[in-house]
Amino acid sequence: MSEKFTSVHYHSYLELDKLLNAQNLRSAALEKVPAHDEMLFIIMHQVYELWFKQIIHEIKSIAVMFEGDLMDEREISTAVARLERIIEIQKLLIEQINVMETMTAMDFLDFRQYLFPASGFQSLQFRIVENMLGLKEEQRLTYNSMPYDVVFSGKQKEILKESMDNKSLLTLVIDWLDRTPFLEFDKFNFLESYKKAVESMVQKEKDAINASDILSEETKKQRLTMVGDTSTYFMAVFDPAKFEEMRERGEVKFSYKAMLAALFIFLYRDEPILQQPYRFLSRLMDIEEMLTLWRNRHAQMVLRMIGRKTGTGGSSGHQYLKATAQQHQIFTDLYQVATLLIPRSDLPTLPEDLRKHLSFHFSSK
């Protein structure tokens, strides 16, 4: 039998000697009386780190697919499947907090004093995940005015820097959207047709408010201003210069073309060729949502465990964590697209020629 096919044992294959001997309780070492729940605390974190490793593995493989200039339809399906795997893992990560919460605040206090200054702040893999997805350093909340990588050693800093220097999934997706064809096709100009449809939709909304015999004059005025506000946001999408200003102010991350392409995909997602890109963008939104849910869930658990105490890593604890849920969002531009959606009934009809290009073709030749 060739060397390749020598038998392997479950225990050695999974390196269980290493894995199962990696739970060293500080309370046992320092106090000789192990705190019962420290075992749970260590195992919980180790399990998370293993899942982070798997998530990094998946994001890396998706990034490779998007690096080239041309993207094959089959690759988008594979990318979608891998994002779906990440989402299932994220659901587990949120669910596992329930297990952590079987430890009470008093149980935690039995060993918390031995943990300083260790903290989730020092999870290199968590930071890599954030960087690979596209969280920028300038967007991060800082504590004690320190850069976020101050807690890492030289080698770890290098690894972290590499994850910042490589193109993030956000950047790769923007590049990919930038290359989307069909926004102008023959005599069809997507932006022009869309603009007319929006004007008609906004007018209909205004007419409905004006015609209402239930709303007071005061409420009508307020509602009309609100419709006006929405159309102001629409205006930025109609005007590349305005959009660019928003980008410079950091209010949007997508390029103008990428935003239009994402909008086109969302509006015409039923066209066969756009179905996978639509699923891909939707799964990115799911990943963002899951990460935000985890951040909120973790912050809530922290409140229950340590109240308003500062964290072992030196942040304000709950307050800091709660703020990251809002501040550290990455794919926010995809949510902006929802603002720009219009009802199917107002959607401009695509020219027949373009629809053919957006369909799958079968040829006997």
Ligand code: HEM
């Ligand atoms: C008793 C349980 C836990 C408590 C009381 C707790 C507390 C905290 C606190 C207070 C912070 C803010 C940083 C600091 O000042 O230390 C933090 C950050 C963090 N924790 Fe936890 N944590 C717990 C469990 C977990 C678990 C199971 C994980 C899983 C890996 C985790 C992952 C993280 C991460 C990644 C951060 C950094 C978050 C960010 O900066 O956005 N924590 N934790």
